[in-house]
Amino acid sequence: MNSPELLFRLAALNTDYANTIDADRLEDWPGFFLEACLYKITTAENEKRGYAAGVVYADSRAMLADRIAALRQANIYERHSYRHIIGMPSIRSAEAGVVAAETPFLIVRTMRDGKMDLFAAGLYRDRVSQEPGGLRFAERIVVCDSPRFDTLVAIPF
Amino acid sequence: MSSSTETTRQHEAWEPGLTRVPFWVYQDDAVRRAEQEKIFQGPVWNYLCLEHELANTGDFRTSFVGDMPVIAVRAEDGSIRAFENRCAHRGALIAFEDGGNVSEFHCVYHAWRYDLGGNLKSVAFRRGVNGKGGMAESFCLEEHGPRKLRTATIGGLVFGTLSADTPPLEEYLGPAISAKIRRVLHKTPEIIGRFTQPMPNNWKLYAENVKDTYHASLLHLFFTTFRITRFSQAGGITISDDGAHHASATYAQLETKDTIYKDEAIRSDNDAFRLADPSMLDPVDEFGDGIQLQILTVFPTLVLQQTHNSIAVRHFVPRGTDAMDLHWTYLGFADDTPELRKRRLKQANLVGPAGFVSMEDGCIGGFVQRGAMAAAEERSVVEMGGAEAKTTDTRATETAVRGFWQVYRRLMGI
Numbered sequence: 001m002n003s004p005e006l007l008f009r010l011a012a013l014n015t016d017y018a019n020t021i022d023a024d025r026l027e028d029w030p031g032f033f034l035e036a037c038l039y040k041i042t043t044a045e046n047e048k049r050g051y052a053a054g055v056v057y058a059d060s061r062a063m064l065a066d067r068i069a070a071l072r073q074a075n076i077y078e079r080h081s082y083r084h085i086i087g088m089p090s091i092r093s094a095e096a097g098v099v100a101a102e103t104p105f106l107i108v109r110t111m112r113d114g115k116m117d118l119f120a121a122g123l124y125r126d127r128v129s130q131e132p133g134g135l136r137f138a139e140r141i142v143v144c145d146s147p148r149f150d151t152l153v154a155i156p157f
Numbered sequence: 158m159s160s161s162t163e164t165t166r167q168h169e170a171w172e173p174g175l176t177r178v179p180f181w182v183y184q185d186d187a188v189r190r191a192e193q194e195k196i197f198q199g200p201v202w203n204y205l206c207l208e209h210e211l212a213n214t215g216d217f218r219t220s221f222v223g224d225m226p227v228i229a230v231r232a233e234d235g236s237i238r239a240f241e242n243r244c245a246h247r248g249a250l251i252a253f254e255d256g257g258n259v260s261e262f263h264c265v266y267h268a269w270r271y272d273l274g275g276n277l278k279s280v281a282f283r284r285g286v287n288g289k290g291g292m293a294e295s296f297c298l299e300e301h302g303p304r305k306l307r308t309a310t311i312g313g314l315v316f317g318t319l320s321a322d323t324p325p326l327e328e329y330l331g332p333a334i335s336a337k338i339r340r341v342l343h344k345t346p347e348i349i350g351r352f353t354q355p356m357p358n359n360w361k362l363y364a365e366n367v368k369d370t371y372h373a374s375l376l377h378l379f380f381t382t383f384r385i386t387r388f389s390q391a392g393g394i395t396i397s398d399d400g401a402h403h404a405s406a407t408y409a410q411l412e413t414k415d416t417i418y419k420d421e422a423i424r425s426d427n428d429a430f431r432l433a434d435p436s437m438l439d440p441v442d443e444f445g446d447g448i449q450l451q452i453l454t455v456f457p458t459l460v461l462q463q464t465h466n467s468i469a470v471r472h473f474v475p476r477g478t479d480a481m482d483l484h485w486t487y488l489g490f491a492d493d494t495p496e497l498r499k500r501r502l503k504q505a506n507l508v509g510p511a512g513f514v515s516m517e518d519g520c521i522g523g524f525v526q527r528g529a530m531a532a533a534e535e536r537s538v539v540e541m542g543g544a545e546a547k548t549t550d551t552r553a554t555e556t557a558v559r560g561f562w563q564v565y566r567r568l569m570g571i
Contacts, residue, residue: 041511042350043351043352045351046350046351046352049348051348051349051350051351051487052349052350052502053349053350053487053501053502053505054350054502054505055352055505055509055510055511055512056506056511057502057503057505057506058506059503060434060436062433062434063433063434063436063437063503063506065433065434066432066433066434066437067506067513069430069432069433070379070513073378073382073430074378074379074382074430074513075378075379075513075516075517076376076378076517076520077516077517077520078520147352147353148353148354148355148482149352149353149354149355149510149511150354150355151354151355151356151357151510151519151520151523152354152510152511152516152517152519153510153511153516154511154516
């Protein structure tokens with residue numbers, strides 16, 4: 001199962017995922033997940049210590065949609081965008097239609113005034129389900145290398 | 158060398174009272190330096206860590222008291238000791254991890270050793286090598302060591318002070334604030350997450366923000382949009398006698414037909430906005446008193462937050478005049494049911510750097526810092542709800558912000 005084709009499909013999934021967020025098509029972002037899923041942004045330190053909380057924690061696609069709705073309608077933040085650079089997935093296992101993979105990422109944040117920062121770096125720890133419509137995330141744990149989240153986190157990682 | 162008071166004299170005099178704050182207090186490096194001595198190293202209790210993090214002998218955490226790096230550690234006799242994280246020799250950090258367990262401390266630079274109380278125990282090659290070099294005979298270990306802090310705890314929160322004048326912790330807090338700390342931290346906590354949120358503003362802007370109940374449902378539109386907290390909900394603010402500490406409370410009585418926001422034409426009113434998955438907003442009344450939200454501050458730099466079932470300690474550390482770090486420690490209790498723990502994880506979405514009702518606090522201080530950049534001698538207005546810093550039964554007030562300035566001006570002598 002650890003085929004070049006699977007690797008290609010995961011890489012394509014991540015590319016689509018990144019483009020969706022970076023092009024501000026955030027309403028399409030929840031569609032990358034199963035209806036019952038786990039999406040969490042946490043840190044390597046929390047993972048190491050077994051601390052379960054995240055800065056974002058969602059266990060349904062509806063919660064992800066709510067987060068986007070809140071960003072659009074309720075939350076206040078200075079306009080900014082991300083550029084995701086996502087590395088090659090490392091497939092850990094692939095059985096019963098579920099692929100476990102780890103994929104490194106970088107996120108560069110560009111603020112309204114043009115100021116750019118390396119905002120986040122880390123590893124996506126994924127469980128990806130092979131659905132009739134394509135690959136969907138059953139789980140995406142965003143494990144950030146740094147415990148620091150500058151100013152605020154509005155747009156998902 | 159100019160003293161802080163000489164430097165601040167360059168500014169126009171700060172008129173007496175609590176309703177005007179000159180912007181230079183957020184900008185002037187002389188003010189920042191004076192705060193080290195008069196606030197952080199003065200007669201205050203600085204939050205250091207959780208007692209839970211120092212369960213065993215030799216467990217330590219590193220933290221900050223203003224600019225000063227400090228170590229808090231559980232000593233052999235069971236007491237909690239704290240001392241400056243600075244080697245008496247050349248000033249290097251004695252411990253450079255966030256925490257750990259040690260039997261003693263030694264500075265990596267030249268291996269000077271300290272016991273768990275911060276007492277210098279030995280100096281490497283003190284007698285030299287082969288009769289050459291070494292320290293003078295007169296060198297006395299007891300005369301050298303990092304500055305020590307007195308420590309005290311309440312509800313598992315560990316505080317330290319450098320001043321001999323600081324009153325006992327519970328006297329410092331007052332009975333009302335002490336009771337509200339114990340209300341939340343009433344049993345053994347368990348850490349469920351740690352995050353750091355650097356903010357582009359002076360630490361006092363965050364100190365004010367967290368005491369400012371006026372802004373809560375105006376800047377943070379999520380709660381009002383979902384009708385979770387409104388000024389029309391019962392609640393109020395308790396202020397300690399000297400104004401230093403506060404606790405705001407919101408009770409769980411939701412009035413669905415209020416028109417306050419519509420009358421004011423405030424943009425946060427939006428009947429159409431409903432959550433697709435409201436499980437995040439399904440709190441249980443775990444304290445049995447109907448208080449949904451309690452935000453509590455201990456001067457100068459601690460927040461204890463209960464937002465429904467999301468409990469967190471927030472500790473803010475100044476990083477120069479225009480930057481600070483906010484350290485979030487999310488808590489549960491050791492006896493949480495799996496259901497309650499899951500609630501805490503979900504409700505944590507409300508708070509923190511990505512919090513639905515707190516992310517704006519990450520940027521708003523920076524907006525003030527930038528907006529007032531050229532206005533050092535201008536004043537901000539802190540007049541909502543009067544001119545005093547008193548306990549009140551409304552949250553449409555800046556009373557707790559005035560409390561901050563009352564104690565700040567007294568300690569700083571400005």
